[in-house]
Amino acid sequence: MVDKNELRAAFSARLHEALDDAGVRTRGRGVDIHKHLKSAGVAKSPQAVSKWLNGDAIAEADSMSALSSWLKVRREWLEYGVLPKSQSGDTNVRPLNSSVESNVRDITRRFGKVPLISWVQAGAWCESNVEHDDGDVWLSCPVAISKSGYALRVLGDSMTNPGPGRSYPTGCIIFVDPESEAKAGDRVIARVPRTNEATFKVLVEDAGRQFLKPINPQYPIIDITEETHICGKVVGAFLPE
Structure with a gap:
């Protein structure tokens, strides 16, 4: 929570x-x-x-x-808490190990706020069972996002990259747009069978089949079945101080 x-x-x-x-x-x-x-x-x-x-x-x-x-x-x-701190942008730069989504950038205009919700709520969001104003905490989204968008705080290390490349460690905030079309290679939120919670993975395709792949190789790849529901595409991320 x-x-x-x-x-x-x-x-x-x-x-x-x-x-x-x-x-x-x-x-x-x-x-x-x-x-x-x-x-x-x-x-x-x-x-x-x-x-x-x-x-x-x-x-x-x-x-x-x-x-x-x-x-x-x-x-x-x-x-x-997103660095750099100064408006000049010339000090204290700390990129997320080149891990922030490519469309997360310094912004000069406001894109509106989205609710920061729990992973259980995200699972319900897939079925539109949650009112958009149910979030207790609202965050200004640093990228363009639809009115049905929301934010999640990453839990666990399944999306933490032990090597170079994009990484989403525990505490990282991700912004999810349910109205953005997800394709192979995108980071997505999905609800898998037999659970009320959503999961954060990479959507991959191989030999005509689709899977949910964690960035951390210590975690298993999940088969996408007819019961799997893609809840939205991750359109931005940042790591708070």
Whole structure:
């Protein structure tokens, strides 16, 4: 399950780090944030700002944009911990071992938010048994995605590459688009028979048959049968700090 408290605490830590780097005073910084947001035309209560600083909430889209602009950090870093941190993009670059999907890139426009759901929910999502607004945590997607898209936090190491190449370690956030057509070689979310949970694998084809293949060779390849349901294509990924 998604740990909402962990996400909030991580955002708060990054916010304090950015404030420290910008030379914003430690005592009374909530007042300084509120004053700046007000001058930027963003109406937030002092209580809301206090929750960000204490790790009780994550700033909304309008506040996130204003804060990152003011503190001269990339919004993707402030919101998710995706490096590089600086807006200049010239320091602290840490690629995901060339493992991030090719269409994950620095973004300059907003693509909307999708719910961060559990793997059990993802299995139900395959059958449209979940309302789109059921997610407790919503993330801004760094790539174009349909309205039925969602995000998952990777669990386990079946998609961790022990060698060079794309890798999706535990904790990695992946964005899934159920409306994108999946073809051989794509990373997909699928619901396999006799389980309510979804699984994350590579869709492969051999001799006219399709399989679900883990990146980690220690895990078995799964045969795709008539009961297997492809729930969506993974269109983006990032590894939070």
